[in-house]
Amino acid sequence: MRLVVVTGGTRGIGAAVAKRFTDLGDRVVVLGRADCDVTDEAAVAELFGSLGEVDVLVNNAGVSASAPLTKTTMDSWRSQLDVNATGAFLCTRAALPGMRARNSGRIVTVASTAGLAGQKYTAAYSASKHAAVGLMRAVAAEVTGTGVTSNAVCPTFVRTDMTATTVQRIAATTGRSEEDSARIVADMSPLGRLLEPEEVAFAVTFLAAPEAAAVNGQTIVLDGGGLQT
Numbered sequence: 001m002r003l004v005v006v007t008g009g010t011r012g013i014g015a016a017v018a019k020r021f022t023d024l025g026d027r028v029v030v031l032g033r034a035d036c037d038v039t040d041e042a043a044v045a046e047l048f049g050s051l052g053e054v055d056v057l058v059n060n061a062g063v064s065a066s067a068p069l070t071k072t073t074m075d076s077w078r079s080q081l082d083v084n085a086t087g088a089f090l091c092t093r094a095a096l097p098g099m100r101a102r103n104s105g106r107i108v109t110v111a112s113t114a115g116l117a118g119q120k121y122t123a124a125y126s127a128s129k130h131a132a133v134g135l136m137r138a139v140a141a142e143v144t145g146t147g148v149t150s151n152a153v154c155p156t157f158v159r160t161d162m163t164a165t166t167v168q169r170i171a172a173t174t175g176r177s178e179e180d181s182a183r184i185v186a187d188m189s190p191l192g193r194l195l196e197p198e199e200v201a202f203a204v205t206f207l208a209a210p211e212a213a214a215v216n217g218q219t220i221v222l223d224g225g226g227l228q229t
Contacts (some may be wrong), residue, residue, distance in 0.1 A: 002026045004208070008061030012160035013110060017204050024205065026056070033183055035133055038087030048094035053102065056208045057095040059109040059132070060087035065077050065123045065173045072083055072203050077124045084128035089135055096139070096148070100210065103147040106208040109136045110200065113223050131152075133219060139219030150215040151207045155187040155200050156223035163194060191224035203212035 004021045008014040009030035019029045031038070037063045039115045048054065049132065063083045065076050088109050099105025114122055115129030120226060132152070137152040157163050166185060176184070186193050203220045206212060221227045 002049045003051065004028045004056040004058065004092075005031065005048075006058040006060055006093070007031045007036075007087065008110075009058075009109035013155075013158055013197045013200045014058075014060040016201040017060060018112075020198070020201040020205050021056070021208075030063070033201055038091055039082040041090055044090040044094050046092070053098050055093045055099075055104070056106045056108070057091060058093055058204055058208075059107070060160075061087050062110070064122075064125045064166075066125070066166070068121055070128045072123050077127075079200065080124040080128045081102065081131065084125070085131035085135065086131050092135065092139060092150075096143075099148045100143070100146065104147040106212075107136070107148070107150040108204050108216060109133070109150075109152040110204065111136070111154045113154050113156050113221060113227055114185070115152070116219065116221065116227055129220075136219075137217050141207060143218060147213065149207070149213065151212075151215055151217065152219045153203045153207070154219050154221045155195050155203075156191070156226070157185050157194050158200060159194040159196055178190060189223050190226040193205075195222055 003027045006014050006018045007019045010032035018028045018030045037043050045056060061083055063080055065080065067076065092107055095107065109132050111132045112129045114126040115133040118126050134151050136152045143150060163185065200222060203222060207215060207220065
């Protein structure tokens with residue numbers, strides 16, 4: 001039985017990921033904001049020190065906000081970089097030594113298509129997700145040739161509370177109905193619809209599977225074919 005740690009695991013994508021690992025028979029530790037602040041270096045070190053041998057780390061904790069670059073505040077910039085990038089760094093740094101010592105482990109970072117291509121009004125979010133993807137690739141380079149892998153999934157808009165907030169923001173800004181605003185968001189993807197959290201969870205568990213040992217330093221893009229990397 002593997003020990004799987006899922007940050008941001010209490011709802012949305014994280015909850016779906018945790019459920020899928022549980023259904024596979026793994027022991028899953030779900031971390032929400034009340035359990036551990038992933039941006040707090042000491043708290044992360046203490047928590048991972050108490051967990052024992054972590055076999056799979058899923059860096060899923062994330063926040064988002066949108067605004068034109070000139071209206072992006074320093075607080076918004078720092079918050080998104082701290083959670084989306086620094087949080088993944090701290091958790092990965094805490095879990096990696098044990099994985100290296102056992103020559104076995106999986107690190108999967110839930111990033112975004114915004115981590116591979118710029119999108120207007122998302123300077124801080126895009127920058128933070130690019131950083132998360134870059135971190136994943138750097139870690140992959142360090143563990144090449146070992147039994148540890150580091151990969152990422154990059155979904156388009158997913159049916160989560162975060163996306164619901166985006167829809168509400170569009171509705172408030174444009175005066176459109178929430179239904180019309182939801183269609184605008186869905187049409188941003190070649191799929192013409194929102195992804196379901198379970199679809200992202202499937203990709204995460206694939207990358208974490210023992211059979212995926214040859215997959216390292218890769219991004220799985222979940223957008224129906226819009227981005228090809």
